[in-house]
Amino acid sequence: MNSTRTLVNTGLAHNLSRAVTHSFAHQSASNALRCSYQVGLCAHRQFSTSRRAQIEVFPPSKDLPHIKETRAAWPHPDMTDKQLNNIQIDHRPTRSWSDKIALNMVRFLRWGTDLATGYRHDDSKPYVMNSRKWFIRFIFLETVAAVPGMTAGMLRHFRSLRRLQRDNGWIETMLEDAYNERMHLLTFMKMAEPGWFMKTMILGAQGVFANGFFIAYLMSPKTCHRFVGYLEEEAVKTYTFAIEDLDKGRIPEWNNMKAPDIAVKYWNMPEGHQSMRDLLLYVRADEAKHREIHHTFGNLTKDDPNPFVSKYKDESKPHPSNGFEALKSKGWEREEII
Ligand SMILES: [Fe+2]
Numbered sequence: 581m582n583s584t585r586t587l588v589n590t591g592l593a594h595n596l597s598r599a600v601t602h603s604f605a606h607q608s609a610s611n612a613l614r615c616s617y618q619v620g621l622c623a624h625r626q627f628s629t630s631r632r633a634q635i636e637v638f639p640p641s642k643d644l645p646h647i648k649e650t651r652a653a654w655p656h657p658d659m660t661d662k663q664l665n666n667i668q669i670d671h672r673p674t675r676s677w678s679d680k681i682a683l684n685m686v687r688f689l690r691w692g693t694d695l696a697t698g699y700r701h702d703d704s705k706p707y708v709m710n711s712r713k714w715f716i717r718f719i720f721l722e723t724v725a726a727v728p729g730m731t732a733g734m735l736r737h738f739r740s741l742r743r744l745q746r747d748n749g750w751i752e753t754m755l756e757d758a759y760n761e762r763m764h765l766l767t768f769m770k771m772a773e774p775g776w777f778m779k780t781m782i783l784g785a786q787g788v789f790a791n792g793f794f795i796a797y798l799m800s801p802k803t804c805h806r807f808v809g810y811l812e813e814e815a816v817k818t819y820t821f822a823i824e825d826l827d828k829g830r831i832p833e834w835n836n837m838k839a840p841d842i843a844v845k846y847w848n849m850p851e852g853h854q855s856m857r858d859l860l861l862y863v864r865a866d867e868a869k870h871r872e873i874h875h876t877f878g879n880l881t882k883d884d885p886n887p888f889v890s891k892y893k894d895e896s897k898p899h900p901s902n903g904f905e906a907l908k909s910k911g912w913e914r915e916e917i918i
């Protein structure tokens with residue numbers, strides 16, 4: 581998978597990257613003193629052109645007469661330290677033409693995203709990433725990552741309605757997947773917010789990707805789940821590299837940064853484990869879970885029961901679950917579980 585880390589070195593790439601960088605750098609200067617959340621040290625809003633009123637994406641609860649708190653629709657399953665630290669970069673080799681199409685689509689999209697977000701992570705070349713560039717990448721990726729789960733869930737919901745058949749539990753897992761990705765986005769939006777350039781890119785990317793995925797899912801759900809499995813392999817890489825960079829001291833702004841409240845509540849982050857590094861560990865584990873879910877769904881037929889919410893005849897044997905107990909990076913094979 582080295583090709584996915586390739587530096588995009590064309591003139592177009594350079595110019596586009598410079599345009600993004602310049603745009604955000606300019607905005608950053610004018611907004612540098614604004615804080616989006618309390619971090620002990622006041623964190624600078626990295627790149628924002630929005631007025632204060634627009635950036636309250638997750639406003640503090642107002643003093644409403646009857647409502648005390650609005651909880652997360654899908655509470656996040658707990659994770660142990662061991663589970664968080666055990667996540668590894670992995671790749672499921674292709675076994676069919678459908679797999680190859682899915683993988684090449686991901687490689688192509690990755691190339692485009694690297695270009696758009698000015699991303700480069702190659703130890704043989706000078707280091708170009710920084711806090712601002714990482715946040716641009718996280719935010720852009722999460723706006724795209726939350727599309728497949730919602731689209732797949734919606735299409736399976738409609739299929740169940742029109743065919744008057746049970747769905748066998750896939751819809752909820754797909755919607756939870758989309759919800760989880762959106763929580764990643766909302767968390768990073770608390771730390772930095774895109775300016776007009778990135779907002780335009782997000783709009784365009786959603787327009788193309790959401791429609792493309794919708795049509796592709798109607799044609800071949802299996803290929804689409806494999807595609808998302810490969811996309812999640814890339815997401816695990818991205819967050820692993822970000823954690824490595826933090827550990828190497830390449831992003832000093834993150835050393836004392838605290839995870840925003842929305843993240844502490846959602847992941848139920850324990851006291852003493854609420855740093856930026858902890859946050860990245862939680863997000864990476866979620867991406868590894870998505871990788872497992874979509875690679876597994878890519879191995880099943882669409883009428884199979886959802887193995888992540890099923891009860892097993894032999895519960896003592898390792899099997900898929902909603903949690904992080906027996907995570908399989910390449911997904912579960914159909915013969916193992918159905
Ligand atoms: Fe994500």
Ligand SMILES: [Fe+2]
Nearest residue numbers: 725812867870
């Ligand atoms: Fe994901």
